[in-house]
Amino acid sequence: MRAKFDYLAPTSLDEACALLQEHEGDAKLLAGGTALVMWLRMGLLSPGYVIDLENVPGLDGISYDPADGLRIGAGVKHRDLEMCPEVQEHYPLLRETFYKVAQPRIRLMATVGGNLSHGDPMTDPGASFMALDAEVTLCSSRGERTLSVEDFFVDYYETALEPDELLTSVHVPPPAEAVWSHIKFTPRSEEDFATVGVAVTMTGEGSRCDDVRIALNSVGPTIFRAHAAEDVLRGRDLSPARIEEAGAAAADASDPIEDVRGSPDYKRELTAVFVRRALEQAAARLG
């Protein structure tokens, strides 16, 4: 059976929030539609209402300010972020990450906010936003709040969004002197979801790591930060043994599922390998 729902098309953020509140728990938001439409077709969702954000102004646009950082409207398409000159110049990790998502046909439709709100642990952007210490702004008729991306992901396809809330923007702090690395392991096809995804940002000098953030996707119920792995390195010398240890700590923190991309054991072993490799790549970029 095809999904049956009422289609609503608000023309302002207030109206969208009011509709979400009115149909609390029985409405889904439609942005790029790359995830929602698939889920509706597969019968995994059967909302009474679909609220289309197409006509809601203020959700698009990317702005960059050296003091404030990067602000990304929730409705910005993956492809627009990937191609944005300021992003390419100041946030190469984001450019790299978004370039690796699926293929251009998907990236031209999928939105940044839609991707995060979906809470899919297999997608790539969340890990890189986490590694960059980004935060999201959530909005409802009750008001606005901001939350770190790390706290935004709660469980398997579950985010911190309340039923009456919608994600309006992402804020990434000004680019620090951090180096970065990103690995998306796709042994089946480059267009596949990651078997393991790793995003790393690091500050330091020579072989000393002052600070590091390691975020992973596809190897747990949520996209997550590997805190224990970071603690192995933070404020320490980046010896091969320590990098290896950090990889092992990240693998310990992973909790992958069995799927067509491999067994949990395999993905756990790969987590150690790719965290190690990502750290080696980042370390090599330290001045």
Added chain:
Amino acid sequence: MSKAENYAVLGRNFDRFEGHDKVTGSAAYVADVFLPGMLTGRILRSPLPHARIRNIDTSRAEKLRGVKAVVTAEDTIKKGWGVFFPDQYPLSVGKARYVGEEVAAVAAIDRDTAEEALELIDVDWEELPAVFDAAEAMEPDAPLIHEEKENNIALTIDVVRGDIDAAFKDSDLVVEDTFESVPQWHSAIETIGSVADYSANGKYTVYMNTQTLFMARMRLATALGVREADVRVIQTAVGGGFGGKSCDDNNAMVAAILARKARRPVKIINTREEEFLAGSRPRVNMKVWVRMGFKSDGRIRAKHMRIIADNGAYSGKAPAITGVAALRHDTCYKYSDVRSEAYLVYTNKIPTGAFRGFGNPSAEFSVEQMMDIAADELGMDPFEMARLNAAEEGYVSPHGNRVISCELRQCIDRTERMIGWKEKRAERKPNRGLGMGCTVHVSGKRHFGDYDGSSATIKMNEDGKAFILSGEGETGQGHWTAMCQIAAEELGVPFSDVAISEADTDLTTFCLGNYASRLTYVAGNAVKNAATAVKEILHETAAEMLECDPGDLVSRDGFIFVKGAEQRSISVADVVRGRQFRRGGAPVVASGSFDADSVSQDALRYGNESGAYNFGAQAAEVEVDPDTGHVKVIQYAVASDCGTVIYPIGAEGQVEGSIAQGLGYALIEGIRMEEGRPVNPNFSDYRLASMRDMPDLVHEFADSYEPTGPFGAKGLGELGMDPVAAIISNAIYDAVGVRIRTLPITAEKVLRALQEKKKNGG
């Protein structure tokens, strides 16, 4: 391509005949067919792998507003149909044998109504024990899927040629191993669909995206209980076939049954999910045990192969596919002592069927690895061993396949050079490896009735343009363009002066359709013969008009000349008009036919199966990541012997497509089933090799001429697919010393094998 240089039209690239329609989006695929009053049909499918139907109550569905017909087996003649074994029905009779089987169907004014009605059909199921593994299905206590088939065995092959025991005794090296392939799925961009209409005079008209038009008509007529001519099948544009649209499924049958009951046209387009379950039928999965004996100099002395093939719930073309897997590859190398055993076994899973390669990929995955294993044991270069054993002109295989043209050795030499075999083996890089293999395929196969032929009619228009009437159909591979080129070459007219008809069973002569790499060779010969006959008529009339002997005439560029006095010429258009517009005038039209010089295999499966054989060699260079098992294909080299190349860009497309599908088969693809249900029936979980995943691909066509082919041409479409998985496996072994015997060769399997090797001190 020395011979091709003498041709005016052949061996040159033109815009594809139907290309403008396709690139502008105006080509009409089956989903674009709209008839007045047309309804949407939807199918109720079995949710259980094996279950008896106690009762079906359709009364609630029939009462739903907008529903125009609900059908079950009670609306059918309940007569089994199937190309080799009549073991399937358009709608389940008595029981369902796999998840996805068609049980009932609804035609309604729109899709939502039809789908709502499906939910109102009450089926009283009695679940039966099911069996999902082919070897288990052969056990004495296994549940029977078709009661009359003992041990669930649909087909047994056991042929012995020569003295196999003596040959193994005479061998210096004997190697044996077991390999398992995977049910690969065609993944054509367009799913199967049809629009069926039933007229008051009792005739069915069915628009289908099929690749075998007349076969579709034959099967529809059988299942509907009418004569062939009571069914008209019209081919729409086809969005990819690869064997999957060769009509072993029930989509069109159900549409026709609904149309008859509703007395209105009915369209059924499979959803992608339905297509995975019960649309194009995946490759027959095979477990292959092989033992081969070799002399110390590398010559093959004996071969014994035993195949267990997983049929799925119904047979379709799997009996022929199993036969190909058991026998075909013995045409590639020279030896005479062979035993081939094969068992085709029913299981409660998706029925399997034709897919590019037709059993040959499973066989080559096994045998081409055995060749590599033997070369390794003998300390021989695999290329040397291939050259030593390669088939050649005049070779007759142990099963009676007669090889006329054969440039396998040339292909081996070209491949060795293209991949840089010697240079790269001299300077080995860590974790990099090279593998090679050889391949053979047919140009048409005598499967169906005692006929492996084709026919075509060419009529000349009064403007001098030729029109080919052909029922073979275009599936997307460029067949129409190649046929126009062959006709233009033979008629001596420009390519732009030839057009070809859509395939329509009412308007064209009988054609078998698109399978077995047969069209260029078999249909090409028929078109050429038709053109020869038309040219004779043209020359007869031209001779009258030019007052000369017909034997002195030649045709070129749309004109007919007197040999040696070329100022005496007349345009083809003037000749056609001259013959038509006169007292006793007549059109210039002629038919041509061709039946390959092959025979139906006898009871012991001996006999030359095809008119011509295509050969090839391929090699790969891979890099294996020892920490993750990831296999990256760095370069892939292909040399193909397909005789004269008619339409180069189309031929290159066949090579590239074959390798893409072959790499998918080797490394990525496969339907995974749990309890008879596919767990990856979508393109997120079932991945294909994308453009970005393709390696650097280098390929060449052998300088080759097949005397029995049209202008020396033979088949190509499947050849490239067949050996790819073995070659990748051979290259992985060369790189890191582990051999993976089951497909797909996932990174995880490679990593586990590497860990195992390390544990054992490798």
